[in-house]
Amino acid sequence: MKPPAPAPFLSACRREPAEYTPVWVMRQAGRYMPEYRAIRARLGFLELCKNPEAAAEVTLLPVERLGVDAAIIFADILLPVEPMGVGLEFAKGEGPLIHRPVRTAADLNRLADVDPGEATPFVFEAIRKVCAALKERVPLIGFAGAPFTLASYLIEGGPSREYLHTKRLMHDDPATWHALMERLVKVTVGYVNGQIAAGAQAVQLFDSWVGTLSPDDYRECVLPHSRATIDGLTPGVPVIHFGTGTAGLLELMREAGGDVIGLDWRVDLGAAWKRVGYDVAVQGNLDPGLLLARPAEIRRAVRAILQRAGGRPGHIFNLGHGVLPETPVDHVGAMVDMVHEISVGGGLRPPSDSSPPELRGPSPRSNDPS
Amino acid sequence: MKPPAPAPFLSACRREPAEYTPVWVMRQAGRYMPEYRAIRARLGFLELCKNPEAAAEVTLLPVERLGVDAAIIFADILLPVEPMGVGLEFAKGEGPLIHRPVRTAADLNRLADVDPGEATPFVFEAIRKVCAALKERVPLIGFAGAPFTLASYLIEGGPSREYLHTKRLMHDDPATWHALMERLVKVTVGYVNGQIAAGAQAVQLFDSWVGTLSPDDYRECVLPHSRATIDGLTPGVPVIHFGTGTAGLLELMREAGGDVIGLDWRVDLGAAWKRVGYDVAVQGNLDPGLLLARPAEIRRAVRAILQRAGGRPGHIFNLGHGVLPETPVDHVGAMVDMVHEISVGGGLRPPSDSSPPELRGPSPRSNDPS
Numbered sequence: 001m002k003p004p005a006p007a008p009f010l011s012a013c014r015r016e017p018a019e020y021t022p023v024w025v026m027r028q029a030g031r032y033m034p035e036y037r038a039i040r041a042r043l044g045f046l047e048l049c050k051n052p053e054a055a056a057e058v059t060l061l062p063v064e065r066l067g068v069d070a071a072i073i074f075a076d077i078l079l080p081v082e083p084m085g086v087g088l089e090f091a092k093g094e095g096p097l098i099h100r101p102v103r104t105a106a107d108l109n110r111l112a113d114v115d116p117g118e119a120t121p122f123v124f125e126a127i128r129k130v131c132a133a134l135k136e137r138v139p140l141i142g143f144a145g146a147p148f149t150l151a152s153y154l155i156e157g158g159p160s161r162e163y164l165h166t167k168r169l170m171h172d173d174p175a176t177w178h179a180l181m182e183r184l185v186k187v188t189v190g191y192v193n194g195q196i197a198a199g200a201q202a203v204q205l206f207d208s209w210v211g212t213l214s215p216d217d218y219r220e221c222v223l224p225h226s227r228a229t230i231d232g233l234t235p236g237v238p239v240i241h242f243g244t245g246t247a248g249l250l251e252l253m254r255e256a257g258g259d260v261i262g263l264d265w266r267v268d269l270g271a272a273w274k275r276v277g278y279d280v281a282v283q284g285n286l287d288p289g290l291l292l293a294r295p296a297e298i299r300r301a302v303r304a305i306l307q308r309a310g311g312r313p314g315h316i317f318n319l320g321h322g323v324l325p326e327t328p329v330d331h332v333g334a335m336v337d338m339v340h341e342i343s344v345g346g347g348l349r350p351p352s353d354s355s356p357p358e359l360r361g362p363s364p365r366s367n368d369p370s
Numbered sequence: 371m372k373p374p375a376p377a378p379f380l381s382a383c384r385r386e387p388a389e390y391t392p393v394w395v396m397r398q399a400g401r402y403m404p405e406y407r408a409i410r411a412r413l414g415f416l417e418l419c420k421n422p423e424a425a426a427e428v429t430l431l432p433v434e435r436l437g438v439d440a441a442i443i444f445a446d447i448l449l450p451v452e453p454m455g456v457g458l459e460f461a462k463g464e465g466p467l468i469h470r471p472v473r474t475a476a477d478l479n480r481l482a483d484v485d486p487g488e489a490t491p492f493v494f495e496a497i498r499k500v501c502a503a504l505k506e507r508v509p510l511i512g513f514a515g516a517p518f519t520l521a522s523y524l525i526e527g528g529p530s531r532e533y534l535h536t537k538r539l540m541h542d543d544p545a546t547w548h549a550l551m552e553r554l555v556k557v558t559v560g561y562v563n564g565q566i567a568a569g570a571q572a573v574q575l576f577d578s579w580v581g582t583l584s585p586d587d588y589r590e591c592v593l594p595h596s597r598a599t600i601d602g603l604t605p606g607v608p609v610i611h612f613g614t615g616t617a618g619l620l621e622l623m624r625e626a627g628g629d630v631i632g633l634d635w636r637v638d639l640g641a642a643w644k645r646v647g648y649d650v651a652v653q654g655n656l657d658p659g660l661l662l663a664r665p666a667e668i669r670r671a672v673r674a675i676l677q678r679a680g681g682r683p684g685h686i687f688n689l690g691h692g693v694l695p696e697t698p699v700d701h702v703g704a705m706v707d708m709v710h711e712i713s714v715g716g717g718l719r720p721p722s723d724s725s726p727p728e729l730r731g732p733s734p735r736s737n738d739p740s
Contacts, residue, residue, distance in 0.1 A: 164659055164696060171663035211615075214635045214657050216674055245581075247617030248637035265584045267618035287584050289534055293541035304586055326534060 211245020
């Protein structure tokens with residue numbers, strides 16, 4: 001008896017050939033989905049995160065409904081910092097609020113010391129429930145915020161446009177900045193390794209807001225801490241290193257580490273993969289806004305991305321950032337089917353030149369059945 | 371008698387050597403400046419834009435106070451589209467609002483036909499006043515929004531985070547999209563050429579929000595229209611082609627045109643200049659957030675950028691985007707002085723390798739007197 005074929009998602013993480021290009025969607029269990037909204041009508045966001053039964057149910061929704069190639073545990077990047085005593089609240093329509101922001105050495109000293117292996121048992125329990133339900137049908141991804149993105153929430157007190165408090169701390173009090181980052185590295189490593197111990201088969205580090213930084217600031221104030229985080233993770237489990245607005249930072253993010261580099265939609269996947277090097281895998285890079293367009297337009301864009309990936313093993317299809325609440329669920333399902341259908345048997349080879357007409361029109365060498 | 375040396379700003383636009391690296395600041399006449407706030411206490415934003423006397427006064431403020439190497443006319447990118455009848459309002463603290471957004475072919479057909487040479491006489495009058503007052507002390511820059519950024523305001527009805535209406539129109543109704551863009555090209559060309567006729571010696575095209583697009587969408591939906599705009603401008607006047615979040619679009623923006631390509635702070639200036647090619651000049655690229663830091667940190671960042679430019683003729687120093695309202699005026703003035711002082715005599719050569727320690731530490735080959 002032949003052993004079962006490895007999951008395409010894990011093959012792609014390891015840059016091994018897969019039957020087709022695997023695809024999942026950031027925030028695939030989220031507000032665009034009526035089943036999710038129904039559950040949220042009963043439970044607040046933090047309540048849901050802390051209820052392993054409900055979190056597992058939400059995690060499994062898109063696997064059933066969309067046929068994605070990986071599940072990702074339903075949680076929030078701020079869960080492991082909540083026990084540090086910063087006063088986390090999810091205010092309706094405003095995103096997370098931190099009532100006691102960390103902007104000085106004194107603020108930092110007030111933070112509680114957290115054992116991340118003990119502070120979020122509900123996340124680990126939800127992971128165990130999901131793994132039991134999935135029975136290895138698709139792999140489960142664990143995740144955490146990268147230290148910069150966590151720090152930006154703690155310092156700003158919530159989402160920000162300019163990140164001025166964060167930048168001011170970095171520039172004017174580097175000792176406190178680095179001390180805060182070291183605290184966050186420690187928490188994150190413990191938290192992610194706890195998820196791996198509970199059954200997560202891959203992990204994604206979300207540095208969602210790091211794109212606000214200049215390459216110099218990234219190199220000096222972020223890279224060492226992202227690297228320390230990735231270096232601290234349980235070996236053998238693929239790490240996806242993700243950010244948005246990072247077209248100017250990709251080489252540095254790659255230097256920080258990760259088996260897979262996340263690409264948002266504002267960069268050409270072919271050019272970006274070349275820049276980070278073919279010895280890492282890449283994930284992305286459809287514009288989330290494109291899922292609101294007609295399916296024919298979605299197909300055109302899916303095909304262009306697959307063509308840029310060129311059938312090279314090591315591409316995980318995804319959006320460039322989370323799926324938008326306004327997205328029709330059917331469009332997401334259609335996109336997943338298109339990725340599978342167009343890429344089956346090794347995907348598309350890149351066009352001989354990169355001229356837009358060929359990318360946009362049907363390619364004679366493509367095996368796209370459409 | 372020797373003819374007077376050409377202005378360093380214009381020399382840099384033409385990639386000719388200058389005495390020092392010229393510097394100006396986007397929004398250099400703006401809310402961070404107490405003199406500006408005093409004038410705004412008397413006049414609303416649109417009132418100020420439409421008052422040539424006051425607009426000229428505001429335009430001249432930073433030339434007197436900061437010693438910048440260029441003035442930029444005080445105006446707003448939405449002035450030339452206001453007469454199309456979209457219901458423009460500058461609401462307090464909210465930025466511009468468009469009360470009748472353009473989202474369908476019918477909306478487009480309702481737009482009034484505007485002769486841009488007649489619709490904004492106050493801008494041209496302000497330019498004439500500024501030129502008379504400057505007496506060629508420094509050049510005056512005219513400006514306009516690029517068609518995409520103008521379209522995004524008209525379609526969204528104001529500032530946006532995701533640009534979903536804009537993207538939906540681009541993808542689902544390309545005929546209306548391109549027709550709208552063509553209208554905006556026509557208005558913009560007439561408006562900018564009117565500014566040049568009134569005395570502007572260089573012009574900047576602000577595609578401030580184009581960084582929301584994928585390279586494919588830019589190439590197909592924006593590039594031809596930006597190119598048509600630039601191609602329509604009065605020859606011989608340098609054009610600065612500016613955007614933010616464009617680290618993945620730089621080659622395409624360059625393809626669209628411009629003598630100078632604007633770089634925000636999220637890209638390494640040295641790498642970006644190489645990508646767009648040394649046959650164009652570049653402008654940028656200090657993080658506006660850095661001007662809130664201690665002067666020693668500002669100096670370090672100014673020096674790093676000048677070192678990346680490597681003394682190559684054709685670098686105009688600027689922020690990567692507009693100066694923030696929270697910025698201390700003294701820091702802006704100090705930054706202008708630092709640029710002049712560090713770059714005098716041809717600027718810094720790049721380090722022999724691009725390792726960060728050398729960039730960050732004092733360079734033995736530098737002529738920085740600090």
